[in-house]
Amino acid sequence: MITFPVSVAANWQLGTSINSLSGIEQDWLLEPNSLTAKLKQHCTEFTVQVLNEQTFSLTHKQQQLLACSQSLAINREVLLLCDAKPMVYAQSWLPVSDAMQRQQLLALGDRPLGDVIFQHPDLKRTEIEVAQFDCLHPVQQLVSQYSEVTKPLWGRRSVFSLAQSRFLVAEIFLPEAYLYL
Ligand SMILES: C=C(O[C@@H]1C=C(C(=O)O)C=C[C@H]1O)C(=O)O
Numbered sequence: 753m754i755t756f757p758v759s760v761a762a763n764w765q766l767g768t769s770i771n772s773l774s775g776i777e778q779d780w781l782l783e784p785n786s787l788t789a790k791l792k793q794h795c796t797e798f799t800v801q802v803l804n805e806q807t808f809s810l811t812h813k814q815q816q817l818l819a820c821s822q823s824l825a826i827n828r829e830v831l832l833l834c835d836a837k838p839m840v841y842a843q844s845w846l847p848v849s850d851a852m853q854r855q856q857l858l859a860l861g862d863r864p865l866g867d868v869i870f871q872h873p874d875l876k877r878t879e880i881e882v883a884q885f886d887c888l889h890p891v892q893q894l895v896s897q898y899s900e901v902t903k904p905l906w907g908r909r910s911v912f913s914l915a916q917s918r919f920l921v922a923e924i925f926l927p928e929a930y931l932y933l
Pocket of ligand 1: 785786787788789800828830832840842843844860863864865866867921923
């Protein structure tokens with residue numbers, strides 16, 4: 753039984769500080785633009801499967817990461833699928849505020865977050881952090897529901913800024929993701 757939000761606690765490090773990344777790992781993990789758009793280039797049919805989308809209280813650590821005083825945020829957990837194959841598990845923390853509401857970020861449904869935020873030229877993101885999730889990490893319980901393969905997985909996260917709002921997005925590349933090819 754999966755408990756949401758799934759833990760993505762890890763040893764997060766700046767991606768540019770990890771010298772052992774292969775070319776393809778750098779290409780996917782450090783992609784500065786939309787991951788949705790990048791995945792769409794690699795498949796015929798791209799879909800979003802919403803696993804969980806509910807309001808939670810932000811932890812102090814999350815409030816620090818987001819530099820925000822909001823106490824509530826929408827926790828959005830989705831799978832990004834290419835041609836019906838799960839490629840990415842994404843977890844976003846979207847502070848509940850009028851500004852976020854105006855940006856239509858609090859009720860996305862199966863519309864990819866990236867399709868909304870990357871339309872804005874003033875979108876900014878912090879330097880991407882990267883982490884590995886070993887075979888014993890709790891996230892593997894979720895992964896095992898969508899893949900027969902268990903392996904160490906790569907993840908990335910960053911904080912986006914848009915119209916005075918900041919939100920945290922973490923993505924974990926599932927076993928069939930292109931970056932493992
Ligand atoms: C931030 C992006 O949006 C993607 C889609 C998400 C969603 O729909 O919840 C979450 C994270 C990303 O994988 C992106 O495309 O880079």
